[in-house]
Amino acid sequence: xxxxxxxxxxxxSITAYRDRDAEGRPVxxxxxxxxxxxxxxxxYVAQREARALERALDSNGLSSTVRAVLRRxxxx
Amino acid sequence: MTVIDxxxxxxxxxxxxxxxxxxxxxxxxxxxxxxxxxxxxxxESVVQETLLRMWVFAQDRGLELTGENASLRFAIGIARNVxxxxxxxxxxxxxxxxxxxxEVPVDPDPVPDPRLRALIRECLKRLAGKPRARSRxxxxxxxxxxxxxSRRSCG
Numbered sequence: 001x002x003x004x005x006x007x008x009x010x011x012x013s014i015t016a017y018r019d020r021d022a023e024g025r026p027v028x029x030x031x032x033x034x035x036x037x038x039x040x041x042x043x044y045v046a047q048r049e050a051r052a053l054e055r056a057l058d059s060n061g062l063s064s065t066v067r068a069v070l071r072r073x074x075x076x
Numbered sequence: 077m078t079v080i081d082x083x084x085x086x087x088x089x090x091x092x093x094x095x096x097x098x099x100x101x102x103x104x105x106x107x108x109x110x111x112x113x114x115x116x117x118x119x120e121s122v123v124q125e126t127l128l129r130m131w132v133f134a135q136d137r138g139l140e141l142t143g144e145n146a147s148l149r150f151a152i153g154i155a156r157n158v159x160x161x162x163x164x165x166x167x168x169x170x171x172x173x174x175x176x177x178x179e180v181p182v183d184p185d186p187v188p189d190p191r192l193r194a195l196i197r198e199c200l201k202r203l204a205g206k207p208r209a210r211s212r213x214x215x216x217x218x219x220x221x222x223x224x225x226s227r228r229s230c231g
Contacts, residue, residue: 013118013120016120016124018118018120018121018124025121025125026118026120026121026124026125027118027121028117028118028121028166029118032118037115037171040114040115041114041115043114044111044114044119047107047119047120048104048107048108051103051104051107052104053196055100055103055104056192056193056196057193057196057197058193059190059193060096060097060100061100062096062099062100063100063103065103065120065123065124065127066096066099066100066103066127068124069099069124069127069128069131070092070096072124072128073092073095073128073131
């Protein structure tokens with residue numbers, strides 16, 4: 001895998017959007033499965049940085065993770 | 077009693093706004109506690125599942141929690157259990173950290189900082205071309221389905 005291909009997979013996995021399985025649990029995005037263990041460490045860091053930026057930009061200090069959970073709660 | 081405890085007390089009474097505030101403070105420490113699980117599970121899924129379980133728990137038995145930052149400590153315990161169970165479900169136990177891994181405490185997040193927000197916005201304005209478009213797209217739509225995103229951009 002080239003560094004560009006790896007970065008594209010990381011980029012595709014950073015999002016807080018998650019599909020749900022039949023029991024309603026969030027499932028990893030398809031790109032996540034193609035990442036090597038050391039790339040999953042990179043993804044962890046990239047996600048942490050993305051959520052920090054989102055929190056800092058949001059007037060209520062909420063990240064896309066929190067907003068995704070609030071959306072899911074409205075379906076409970 | 078800490079700010080996060082006060083917010084969680086309101087969550088136990090079914091206050092969704094208080095839960096948003098509680099999540100805003102708890103998300104970072106919960107995510108930090110999952111660092112050793114990053115190779116075994118999709119950390120984003122585990123964080124979301126943990127937060128949702130905390131809402132359900134708060135409505136049922138939340139008032140049983142006592143002690144400073146009790147709700148945060150409890151949530152971190154849930155997060156680690158969810159991560160271990162998810163790793164087993166995904167057949168990725170070989171990437172799990174040892175059971176007796178020590179906890180590294182992370183304080184709850186402080187309130188949002190308007191000055192920091194203004195500074196970041198100023199930095200984003202100075203970005204040109206693709207990096208700017210990407211950062212704006214990312215902060216607006218990262219919790220939205222990729223399908224609905226592409227539908228919107230084609231419409």
